[in-house]
Amino acid sequence: MxxxxxxxxxxxxxxxxxxxxxxxxxxxxxxxxxxxxxxxxxxxxxFLNNRSPERWDELWKDGSFLPWDRGTPNPALIDTLDSKWSTIGPALKQDGSRRKALVPGCGKGYDVYLFAAYGFDAFGLEVGNAVEAAKKFAPEADTRDEYKARDENVGKGKVEFVQGDFYAKDWETSCHLDGNSGFDVIYDYTFLCAMPPNLRPAWSKRMTELLAPGGTLICLEFPLYKEASLGGPPWAMRAETYEMLLPFPGEEPEYDENGYVIKQERPPNPNGLTRIARWHAERSHPVGQGTDHVSLWKHREAA
Structure with missing residues (x-):
């Protein structure tokens, strides 16, 4: 080549x-x-010699180098919430209470505020200094058109930012989860690709645990254009990465000599998620425009 x-x-x-x-x-x-x-x-x-979460916190504390911060929610998420409403489900339950959305690794919370604009009670999960940055963005979010209520009859949901480790459970009580109810919508954009590959099985297991029985996981697959040999973060993604992680939570996928996940035929894991849709994103941030894809996942019994 x-x-x-x-x-x-x-x-x-x-x-x-x-x-x-x-x-x-x-x-x-x-x-x-x-x-x-x-x-x-x-x-x-x-991150070359130290991939601990504290290294992310150092970047947020300094605040001068945040290359993943695009300043706005991804247009692909807006298009998904607009066009896949019947699949994702309404923000309001039949009893009038609001369904919950989670954005792990939410950064300054652009997507969290967007979910609230669509009527969800939206929760952003981040490390310490990122939570403070998200809270400081609140006054600006209140003035931006994209965060106005999308349906006046539904109104806006609340926004909360939670500090915690995605792989731990102690932060869940801050999200007012009832028992094993989980989140009705979870959104992953630049979260999985920020994880070193050895954490991918834990990521898939945790996603299946946090997603409510009838909930939807929205994955904006990025960066699909990147070569695995270039390392990360962000780590290179392919459709096969998601296909061999989410249906098989907690299981280590196999990789080829180039560092890409190998797609294999396996008996389905009853605890895994199944993909119900995947499409090319017509709009996205410039860095992923033309290559980004969106996929929707649900528990097998709800698909």
Missing amino acids: RRVELKRNAARGRVLINLPLTILANIQLDCSSIMEIDARERLRQH
């Missing part, structure tokens, strides 16, 4: 990486694209 070499410019502190031409076909290498590549390499270097 032919490659285009982008070299290090030490004087400018720029680190650029090798990209195959098949990827360059989907990326316009203007100044913004080059800056995007720089940012990904800088982020990878930040």
Whole structure:
């Protein structure tokens, strides 16, 4: 495969990486694209020798380098909530109470405020300093059109930000979950791809635990254009990554010599999720435009 070499410019502190031409076909290498590549390499270097959650907290505390922060909810999520309403379900239950939405790794909470605008009681889960950044965004969110109630008859849900470890359970009480009720909607965009591959089985197990029996997991699959050999975060994703994780919670997938998950035929795990829809996102953030896909997942008995 032919490659285009982008070299290090030490004087400018720029680190650029090798990209195959098949990827360059989907990326316009203007100044913004080059800056995007720089940012990904800088982020990878930040986690090179230490992948602990505290390293994310350090970035949030400093606040000067947040390359995943796009400033707005992803247009693909807006389109999903608009077009897949019958699948996801209404924000209000028959008794008038609100269904709950969870955004793990929510950042400043752009997507959390969006779910609230659609009427859900929305919860964002993050590490310490990110929670503070999300709370500080609240006054601005109140003034932005995309966060106005989408249906005046439904109104807006509440927004809460919770500090905690996704893989622990102590934060769940802060979300007012009743017993094993779980969340009615969970949204993953840049959360799974931020996890080192060894945490993927735990991610899939936790998602199945947190999703309510009739709930929907929305996965905005990203970055599908990236090569696994480039490392992360963000770590390269493929459709097979989700296909071999969510139906088989807690199970380690097999990888090929290039670092990609191998799709295999296995007996279904009764505790796993099943994919009910997948499509190419017509709109997304520029970094994933043209390659991002959206998939919807439910418990097997609810599919």
